[in-house]
Amino acid sequence: MDADSLNISCLGPCRIDSPFMKTLAQVNKETSYVTDDDRMLFDCSKNAILSAEDTSNLPAFELAGPREKIYFDPSKTRCAIVTCGGLCPGINDVIRGMVMNLHYRYNVKNIYGIRYGYQGFIPSYGHDVLDLSPDVVKDIHKYGGTMLGTSRGQQDPVEIVDCLERMSISVLFVIGGDGTIRGALKISEEIKRRNLKISVIGIPKTIDNDIMYIDQSFGFETAFSEAVKSISSAHTEALGGMNGIGLVKLMGRQSGFIACFAALAMNDVNFVLIPEVPFRLEGENGFLNSLKKRLERRRHAVIVVAEGAGQDYLNTDKSLTDASGNVLLGDIGLYLKQIIGDYFKRINMEITMKYIDPSYIIRSVPASPQDRVFCLRLAQVAVHAAMAGKTDMIVGRYYNKLVHIPMKLASSGRKRVDPNSDLWLSVLEATGQPMEFK
Amino acid sequence: MDADSLNISCLGPCRIDSPFMKTLAQVNKETSYVTDDDRMLFDCSKNAILSAEDTSNLPAFELAGPREKIYFDPSKTRCAIVTCGGLCPGINDVIRGMVMNLHYRYNVKNIYGIRYGYQGFIPSYGHDVLDLSPDVVKDIHKYGGTMLGTSRGQQDPVEIVDCLERMSISVLFVIGGDGTIRGALKISEEIKRRNLKISVIGIPKTIDNDIMYIDQSFGFETAFSEAVKSISSAHTEALGGMNGIGLVKLMGRQSGFIACFAALAMNDVNFVLIPEVPFRLEGENGFLNSLKKRLERRRHAVIVVAEGAGQDYLNTDKSLTDASGNVLLGDIGLYLKQIIGDYFKRINMEITMKYIDPSYIIRSVPASPQDRVFCLRLAQVAVHAAMAGKTDMIVGRYYNKLVHIPMKLASSGRKRVDPNSDLWLSVLEATGQPMEFK
Amino acid sequence: MDADSLNISCLGPCRIDSPFMKTLAQVNKETSYVTDDDRMLFDCSKNAILSAEDTSNLPAFELAGPREKIYFDPSKTRCAIVTCGGLCPGINDVIRGMVMNLHYRYNVKNIYGIRYGYQGFIPSYGHDVLDLSPDVVKDIHKYGGTMLGTSRGQQDPVEIVDCLERMSISVLFVIGGDGTIRGALKISEEIKRRNLKISVIGIPKTIDNDIMYIDQSFGFETAFSEAVKSISSAHTEALGGMNGIGLVKLMGRQSGFIACFAALAMNDVNFVLIPEVPFRLEGENGFLNSLKKRLERRRHAVIVVAEGAGQDYLNTDKSLTDASGNVLLGDIGLYLKQIIGDYFKRINMEITMKYIDPSYIIRSVPASPQDRVFCLRLAQVAVHAAMAGKTDMIVGRYYNKLVHIPMKLASSGRKRVDPNSDLWLSVLEATGQPMEFK
């Protein structure tokens, strides 16, 4: 990792006294602000230090937190908040936390909620803009979803920046996944092209927990905790039927974290299939035969499959997909359901299978108390960063500390379950499933 | 209603002192048993009395409860319990309650659990039989499902009674829906043909709450309470998207009680579609246009559809079903999802729709505390009835009292939502939906 | 029971067409209103009919429900709602249901919320009055408590009726317990003295479920369901300690229903003490020795005590109460805690005891889905009754039907657990506690 690639862009030097820091100074003998020199090592292992050629410039992330001086004059600052992509527990908590921090700590009174994602910037959609104040957001954390509404997909950065200019926005807060972050980078490029002083700050939202360099994303805990309930239902159904099979499809397009954590938290799962670990269906050591053996031994089985698992399989094995039709092609849950049903019919073994797809039930719940606190902290540091003129960055937890991460870096890849990690080994142990289906 | 049709069959006169009543007598000055003359009027309205020609023989159900004398000698009594059909919250509570009552109140020590429904009686399936004792059932109420397993469908009554004879069973407790009850009647006929003294007692299980003459069936409360969570999720998703639609399919093959009660308990539903109230999709006053108007007015909508709603529609409107294929034919949820999608595409109105089918999640939860108490009471009176030699009957709550209901009567029809009832009017009010889609 | 004592007072003849019934008539071929002749027998047993001397005038309650003609002209009707006494789950649901029904079904637009119980009528307190509309009450059922606030105790009926006159109130809805109902009767007397046409309708609120002639009061189910959680905690704590004792005090001033139902729903309770069943502490067959034997046998014990249990005991045994001080005198929970601690110290047996008093946690939760539906129905029929000019009555569920009950009758006594009933016998069985501590 190149040390420079961890640096955060800034709109300019910070020369204004932070009203937040002034309040603090009245109370605390020692002020407790963070400086840009306060950094968290990129690699905190002792070996990294021992093997470094030059310990004077190790790569390190800026620590998040309040700065002594800020870039934007609060009385003239206008902020916009937009939420994009699918629902995830905690979005309202982040919105609420940002409004509260802007209003009470920085005295920023002009905060606007953009409706239905990036669409809200585009005049042709005709969406209104919401005025956000403590009164408006006071109770929104008690509900799931996003009070602003959301939409998927990009919009033209030129039109978006036109809108930001029209509204005289100083800070744009973007809550969204990696597609949204990439969209934010394009917005930022257009801002720079026009030489505007608009900060763009991202709060990464991914129910799959797949953002690079981030310990855990907000809402992930709530999500896998909810998933546990569906697994419990699948287990009960599996026990209820002769050779009962409970099949649960969980979220996880490219990363199987929810499936893994849910299986660890609820030890009644017998098979976990994730995108990171390919599996064979047929053959002596294939999944289907393994499932059959499990049923012969225990008369029931619970299977958790992440939605992105076995995708390549779906595309290559044409003979199987022919029968399933279009709908099944991309949906590993329905595909497995059919394949399993066909298999046991073929070998003449009676089963009862129940299929559970809790996706929207999980995405829409309010955040758990721990996620609430986490969202609040993320919101606070996002505001601190914005007021200090930082831009093109996201906030995230790294080695359990809140840090600033350049958008470019964060969107350069995707965090995935490492099949050699203790996480996956724990899953194998908890399920008792074979190391490989091959 | 003919007074005689409410009479309960009995295997013979009760001549044995109930050990349960003896224990009671030690404590209470006044014994508190129930006699067969204690009856609950079939019609408790004052008008029924005023208009009766002969008030000396009004139709009335036997009250359930402990009898002073019993028919079976506890030390020689062997009981069997079987659970049939789909899962429903509370089955384990009923099993547990019967085992506890048989064991502790009547000193019946031989209680057998038949596995996987009526299959468990048929030798060719090779299922084992479980010994049930307080230790075995102690904690089962903490889990959903049925500890005995279940299966759907009938089995040969001859083989079943062969098995009952082989096992020297005196009482068969059947927990199941109306199909199961009809099966129990056939078993009972075979028992009579062989002149055996075996009591057959049913505890009606229907998550749809559709058993005739019964206030409410066990598990129903838990079921609609769980359904409320799915509706809440659908509401959150609907609010999150531009013209957001949350579509929830709930249980209710022929009776829409779950849909109605869930909608009343969670006032964010805008449309409830149930089997009892036909609806038109197309046209000025059709459902689709009404949905469109709702979206134009409020930008989101929540729809709850019972699985049995619109079934005739599905069959008659061939032109629509052609496109949907086999899978969609019987599934009103997926059918509506497609029809709604097509409609808004046709009129060029952008929507976002989320479909939730929580069926197995609801069926598999443990019973709520109130359902637990209800299951316990049902189990107790089922045991009382059985020990008194009653047969061909089910237990149920009628005008809030536990009564004995002849199986024949209970399986003669199906309770359904009355479109003229206050229940349906309350739903109309709570949703604000038009009185009819025509 | 005298048939006349069940009659409901009326302010005058109903001559106005109900707008609600008119809407109905448009939809339903058969109108579905209720007449005052539709009555529910006071005693629905067959024996009651057989033993009646005259079956032409059996005592019977008026059925609740919409009337064809109403007394009050909706456009001129002004309603007031007041909530009194301690919190109980569901109050907000009742308020909400009444406002919705008045507004949408009857077009009554002037609805006022009186704040902090009867205090709200008294000018010297200076409380404001709230305007209640669908918008105001839309979401209140998602929260526990009462949006109007509450207070305990009576206020001067003269001042209250002065206020009703000043506000030109036609209907006063009173949500409260038996003290509140008695207060309402006094208000009604003052109304009559002044010859005013004001209807006073009560919706009985008692978390203890102790109102006469009523199957179950709203909020009771939610309350005992919550209590189950505390019992579960007590059980866990009891298991965790050497000779662990979990002691839970539950609500129930004069009636032990919550304690009984919670113990039945959560079968880990070993002793239930309720006001209706006296108990001795000391002696061979006393509670303390029984507790000791339980600990010797199983090493842990869970005790549930209703707050009104053993009150006479507290007063008579002066020697024990001397040491405990004032606070302990009336509090059976803290008293038992001390007595048990002293006893085991005396006999030199090491125990660990944990005391749980969940009172306010239980009272303040939102209503369960079933209680929500129940509250809605109660609210609707209260409105129907009021608009028909009924007065001095409460609404309640009787033999599972909603009926009108004269206030005088309902407040003439208190429903209590019958020690000879199946309910108490079930509790004895579930706990395994001795029939008596004597």
Place this chain on the structure above:
Amino acid sequence: MDADSLNISCLGPCRIDSPFMKTLAQVNKETSYVTDDDRMLFDCSKNAILSAEDTSNLPAFELAGPREKIYFDPSKTRCAIVTCGGLCPGINDVIRGMVMNLHYRYNVKNIYGIRYGYQGFIPSYGHDVLDLSPDVVKDIHKYGGTMLGTSRGQQDPVEIVDCLERMSISVLFVIGGDGTIRGALKISEEIKRRNLKISVIGIPKTIDNDIMYIDQSFGFETAFSEAVKSISSAHTEALGGMNGIGLVKLMGRQSGFIACFAALAMNDVNFVLIPEVPFRLEGENGFLNSLKKRLERRRHAVIVVAEGAGQDYLNTDKSLTDASGNVLLGDIGLYLKQIIGDYFKRINMEITMKYIDPSYIIRSVPASPQDRVFCLRLAQVAVHAAMAGKTDMIVGRYYNKLVHIPMKLASSGRKRVDPNSDLWLSVLEATGQPMEFK
């Protein structure tokens, strides 16, 4: 921090191939064990590196995880598990995780559960020892508490080591708080005195989250999440009464983390009092006057007080405590309740106050899904450390990584809320309470 003080003691060199690592090697091309050189820097800030005189020996914790070679021969290893102190969510998960890992990954079959804390080692108590196997612990994580039972206080290390010798124990796992850890160190000293080869490994249990050098202790998340419910109840009660006050006492003897996190997660708290921040009651800027002003402004208030808050106050202000008696002296909750009541009586302002003490309800719940996964991981690494012959250490999460921490170091102090930290500032913001009551 001295680098050497972070070193972990070892019973001897590891020469046995780990069966766990062998299984791994079959699957993974690259083995994924951890070596003792894999260390996590004590201070991961970049400044720490820049200011270090010698970067070749920076203080660092050993990373936890499986080692390639182990010290104990699995077939001859006998392990004991003991749980001490108060209940905390997750104890059963830790027990279960250790048994599973020992059994399945290391083939250690002799695992013993010591009952009721350190008492279980002392013959005079006569407690039995439990055999722990996967079958025994399979479902224990579904319940709160500890299946082994617990007790408070120390026992004679000589007797304990006598017992360990008699049982031929190789590894003692101790789950407990800092008192328990100090007890474990004494046991370890006695072990060394006798020159035995017994590893002593601690899994720190503290519901207060107050163990030094540890991000977060297991059960803490579950605990503050449960506390949120009590706060919600207090809020509802406060809203229900005229000048309503909801007063909640939460755990936190010396550290107010639960109070802070619960208040952040549930934004209806107006005052948080913790042990780390002294407060004055009387005076213009005192707590009582501030409470009064809050009531005048908003008519209700919610107060959260950690049990260790204001302890010094209780002792110094003799005049106030005289009236309260012994019970009140140490109990800040009851003390505040009385002081507040007295104050408003004195200034003649009517209030209604509800006091909630949810302690045992919180301590006894099962762990949340996230805490479950955390407990499992802690258990796994505790087993890895033990099998590698490590001793006198605890496992914990540090900078989000699992590490080995010397017992001596961990028990040298206590983690507390820093009044200058962002955590406390967030609490001040969320509550709106003054920075100081002085």
